[in-house]
Amino acid sequence: MHVSWMLLLVLGVLFFATLIRSTFGFGEALIAVPLLSLLIPINVAVPLATLVSISVAAIVVLQDWRQIHLASAWRLVLATLLGIPLGLWLLTRVPEPVVKALLGAVIIGFSTFCLLNQHRYQLKHDRWAMGFGFVAGVLGGAYGMNGPPLVVYGSLRRWSPEQFRATLQGYFLPASILGMTGYWLSGLWTRPVTWYYLWSLPVVLTAIFWGRMLNRKLSGHLFLRCIHAGLLVVGAILLLQTFSRVAPEDSFGAAKPSEVALFASMSDTWGSLPTTSHPLCRPGGCKQPGPPMRSMQE
Secondary structure: OHHHHHHHHHHHHHHHHHHHHHHHOOOHHHHHHHHHHHHOOHHHHHHHHHHHHHHHHHHHHHHHHHHOOHHHHHHHHHHHHHHHHHHHHHHOOOOHHHHHHHHHHHHHHHHHHHHHOOOOOOOOOOOHHHHHHHHHHHHHHHHOOOHHHHHHHHHHHOOOHHHHHHHHHHHHHHHHHHHHHHHHHOOOOOHHHHHHHHHHHHHHHHHHHHHHHHHHHOOHHHHHHHHHHHHHHHHHHHHHHHHOOOOHHHOOOOOOHHHHHHOOOOOHHHOHHHHOOOOOEEOOEEOOOOOOOHHHHO
16 A cells, blocks of 8 residues: 555656646756655656656657757757766866856846846847857756756747747757666666656656647747746755755765756756765665665565
8 A cells, every 4th residue: 555655646746747847848857856756765766757758858859840949959969968078077176066056046147137028138040059058068967957058048049839848858858868878877777767667657648748738828928937937946946955054075076866866857868977976876776775665676
């Protein structure tokens, strides 16, 4: 009975998180992984969220590939790859709380300004994608936070809700696949992850199609307001993380699993690196905290 209720709670979290992702194109792990980590081990929650992310992105791309802004998408992906080495270097040079505080403040300032001046600024050229993609690669390679620059870029391009949703999935699909490959190589794709994922497929698929319908009912004006409201939430969470208590050994270097989990929605690509730094994780995989999940492994 305990496992049944636990499964229902996990499915409920994944349904709501997927509905958000399918409607707006981003943000599901801001809901999914923090809540899942209260129900299941973090080394199960993060790969599970990544598998769901792959499913959402793949289906959206198949459904709406005509809506993908290809000129921006390939530039964002290429520039992200170019920014990763600098991000890895930054990882050992700049304290993570400093970067999170600056990023959170910039995001809150940008979104507040855009909400108050909604028709003043617009990027009209795809060449800006290289700059935003590079910043996304730097932040992703260093701290697993490549999502915010992409969302900011999409909002400034003033894409339609359909274009915004589809183009971001065109970016997140290869990123999520790369991230899941890292989890698999690190031994984090375990039987409990697969068990939960297979059970979640019916509710995830339902949420994807409902989200698509909601996306098409949103006007461009209302959609942009929702996007900036979502960015305000992201910025606030970054600031809260900055001012939360951080152990000295976590000031530099790899992010803690709870921090990686928070941003798996926007950067599944680089999550495997910090997750394996958890004390329970070793090169051969992660030790499950607490009693074994017998009912899911037998």
